[in-house]
Amino acid sequence: MNLFDLPSGSFSPAQLLGTAGLPAQTPAGLVGNTPTLWIGEPFTAAGRGFWAKLEGHNPGGIKDRTALYMVRAARERGELLPGGRIVESTSGTLGLGLALAGVTFGHPVSVVTDPGMEPLMAGLLAAYGAEIHVVDRPHASGAWQRARRERVAELLATHPDAWCPDQYHNPDNVAAYKPLAYELAAQLGRIDTLVVSVGTGGHSAGIASVLRGFFPALKVVGVDATGSTIFGQPAAPRLMRGLGSSIYPRNVGYAFFDEVHWVAAPEAVWAARTLARCRYATGGWSVGAIALVARWLAGTLPVEDRIVAVFPDGPQRYIGTVFDDTYCREHRLFGCRPADAPDEIDHPAERTVDRWTRCTTVLDPLTDVERGSAEVAG
Template sequence: MTTAPPVHRSHTAGNPDLLPLLGRTPLARIQADLPHPHPGFWAKLECLSAGGMKARAAMSMLSGARRRGELRPGAPVVESTSGTMGIGLAFAGQALGHPVILVGDCELEPSMRQLLRTYGARLELVDRPAPRGGWQAARIARLREVLARTDDAYWPDQYNNPDNPAGYLSLAAELIGRLDHLDVLVCSVGTGGHSAGLVGPLRRRWPRLKVIGVDSVGSAIFGQPARPRLMRGLGSSIHPRNVRHEAFDEVHWVGAAEAVDACRRLARSSFVSGGWSTGAVALVSAWAAGAAPGAVVATVFPDGPHRYLGTVYDDDFCRAHGLTATAPATRPLEIPHPRAAEASGWTRCRTVVDPLAAPRGEAPAPHIPAPGGAV
């Protein structure tokens, strides 16, 4: 491992003029066929906020640490990222006057690496996943090394920091200010931050609100076995404490082929689109709207399409990974429990458990094929 150059404290007080660029994003009505016609749903377009959705959490975590004296003026911030939190922290670092060191991995897209460096962040990349916990565990191990050799460095720990969900209280307030009623909220789940931050205020406003979590096939968050995942920014190989399992009424695991199909349909007919998380929540939101005609359904599109031009929107990439070889599922396969079967495509479960609280010694889930397009 090469030794990185020392990090120098920032001598600036930050750039508070950036703060008005955060949040206050538009709410779009989405009626694209996904893949079938549906009554429509609302999508908060977080790609139109400076720093994207996770800038809200980044500002909350750094501001909270500064108030408590955990983050000294000008001290460096070190965090693990698959990309989107890195952009948010780059924004918060500039706004508050902190250099940012981001620990990524070799699967981080070259365009994202370039963008993060352009925003002033320093990157450390791990070159192989850990035997247990995959890329995320490998990044955390490197992060601890960086912390040990960097004076006064602060680790926000986005996976477990309660200031992460607190950053989305403003997003909840914006939804309440725009919607007269809400029946169903659909949330992508990675660190668990934005779902945990939204559920409390929205359920106080609408007590009968149904909350659907959207995870990635191969993610361990809701009790499925951890597997290598093509989709980034959605799901996890570890168990973030910010995930409020008890808040969800059901969970859907979405495969890469379904997410790609939804992203491309959005782009062709609604103009607004995004990456893996956006495609996954759009698919499930359209399904939820069609399953309960008359229900008001809302979701959050975390980012835009630009990061994914070489993956989701690249025909060669999709062919190489078998994402366009067969028709994606048009509705979810339902399983009675997260351990009843291992999903490999769009799958729904109305039993939501915290896997860390589940009984040990259970047999591993049998593998089942993804449902076909005609299901």
């Protein structure tokens, strides 16, 4: 039952249950059971399209799920003591989730970020009681992420009772997304292709591992940012936030991916803005990049292929960036309609990419020894 199917005349209030969510006694009860929307023409070609899982319908976005799960698990193991401080590095969305978890379980929260955090995001975090620390310069070898993580270590030393979720390497970050995968299977019945952005690696590995159990032939497509090191490209300055990395997160499940696409900031902006006008469902950098790739897949895969793209958040935090004309002009993000198809490379190290590019060879860029050294350095 939806808004247009309400019964006429007299009816029992029980008949309205299909249109209402269950009452929530804590903020955590607002997380999950997000809707799935068909994205078709005019964003896609006629008769083609894909399903979008709208994680922006959580209070703060997709990382509400992992923040609550990681905090609850740490409390159960005794790693996070009652009233202990939570300290983490974040570009924004996980910070909102940790603020939600802090309110739910009674923990103060400190987030470490950098000057690229949007003013709206900083304002929301402050409103929800989070303490914000901003590093003022990137690390010489690890960019902003390494500088933030070093500041986290300093705060942990200052607060002996503090705990860090370590979202980049915490396996709970992966396990947290099992319910999301169950929701997708229940909503769509069959899934042939999954399109996911990759940052910490949590939701891509968590969703793919469960769905592969239901659908062994599932095709998994990872979406990364140009300038990100995750899939073997060299590090470079990145304007986009929420996807990509300048370190090597242990949670990335390389074995799940059939292909990876790198998307540049202007291409993501075009897709996010076009999607907003076409379907009234959009988001920021990650959603734009994901939608661009899913749109192409919808036009190239067999018409019966059921594609689902996970949209991590909504457009609200990007009003001052992706959806701000002045910002986009200043950063030369306009006038770059993406090509109809991605460029192609045969190996991630073949060359440095600076536009939408696809590669069907997916490798962990580090050996076990190199990965251990990178984690110590990061």
